[in-house]
Amino acid sequence: MTKADYLPLGELDWSDVERLFLRLAERDGRAECAELYGTAGQGQAGIDLFVRNSRQAGSAVDVSSVRRYTTLQSKAVKHLSASRIVSAVDKFLDGPWADRSEVFIYATTHELKPTQLADELNEQADRLEALGIRLDRWGRERVSELMRPLPELVDDFFGREWVKAFCGPQAAESLEGRLQGQDVAALRVNLRRLYRAAFAVQDTGSSLIAPSVPGTAAEPLGFVMLDITESSSDPLLGSRQDVAEVHVGSLSVEATPVLLAGVGRQGDAALYAQHDSADADRDVPVLDRVLQRSRLEDDLGAADVSRMPVDEWLAGGMLSVVAGPPGAGKSSLLRHLVLDLLEDVPNSSALAHRFGSLLPVWLPFSFLCEHVRESSDRSVSSAARAWLTRHSAESLHHLVERALGDDRLLLVVDGLDEWNDEASAHSALSLLETFVRSRNVAAVVSSRPYALRRLVTLAG
Secondary structure (H helix, E strand, O other): OOOOOOOOHHHOOHHHHHHHHHHHHOOOOOEEEEEEOOOOOOOOOOOOEEEEEOOOOOOOOOOOOOOOEEEEEEEOOOOOOHHHHHHHHHHHHHOHHHHOEEEEEEEEOOOOOOHHHHHHHHHHHHHHHOOOOEEEEEOHHHHHHHHOOOHHHHHHHHOHHHHHHHHOHHHHHHOOOOOOHHHHHHHHHHHHHHHHHHHHHHHHOOOOOOOOOOOOOOOOOOOOOOEEEEEOOOOOOOOOOOOOOEEEEEEEOOOOEEEEOOEEEEOOOEEEEEEEOOOOOOOOOHHHHHHHOOOOOOOOOOOOEEEEEHHHHHOOOOEEEEEOOOOOOHHHHHHHHHHHHHOOOOOOHHHHHHHOOOEEEEOOHHHHHHHHHHOOOOOHHHHHHHHHHHOOOHHHHHHHHHHHOOOOEEEEEOOOOOOOOHHHHHHHHHHHHHHHHHOOOEEEEEEOHHHHHHHHHHOO
């Protein structure tokens, strides 16, 4: 079977083109982070995304240089001229990113083989080189070349048939159990609708109060992003040397209002949080490692601290545990996380960058305990199906079950403190630990501190 030469980049929507270029740019081995730059209506200073590159002592790169960014300008066009290339470079050089960039990528869905375009790109490469900037050119040919060995990325943006045609039948067969792009899109829309309705009931009690407009579902409450206070010392882990991959922080809501249907509410205590890094040793049971090694206290004492937005902190790890007293905002944070990731344009760029390609699946721990106690089919998958049934979403059973077996899953479990008997809590905790340990998935869970201490005992 002859493989297709190029992918149909010109058929993608503009937003998908940007997301595709972002996914390719962040694959650079030196990338610390990669983000789209600016929102609709904002000036973007001649770039559409940036990649912050790591600096390593002893490398050939001058660690003192301010040039540590790769910046990219993307053009989804049907017609391209040499003058448009010149204009793009002019705009980049006139902006503030020129002094900070070591690489500038001119990326387009158009082919760059025509001689007039190739010649102009060579001229602009010389122009940028004189200023200490390397020009990379991503046209239809180069982007297709970069994606040939990446069937998952081809699948996400172009579908399974293009994986077969472009990457080969064997690559398509390797993705047999993976949700296809159109299924992911449909599931995201339906999960967003389901979770918005379910969370609105939890927030507003809309099942008891008739909506002001007939047939209009209640809106979930707004959320103000909290700050996390990350400790430079490690008071929760003491002198343990075998858990260096665990990061510890405190989410303070003492002066942070959470907007509830237009009414401000103040938290009155601190939340504590910790998460596993993406490179954690998975030979140790994941939840056991987090819970057993946490000695959550009421105060971080005199530890040196620095504040950062909680979404940026969550984006720093694959497994996060958020703990805090009643009313501190744990459930609100998790609900915001789920809904924001399902939005077409998420509010949090940090969460979108880290988890944007994942499917968030919500599962209250209390429901999991109830399911374990009353059902003969005891698994995370069966509990997720039962939760969907309770919310009249049986039609999503098949897709959610496939999502639970997909590596693009973010499991969100609210309320590890919400259980009535130790036997069901122990069984439910074991199911979660086994599920997370046996799959390469991300997870975020919440609990009150006292419950974590009790769960440490249950976990053995």
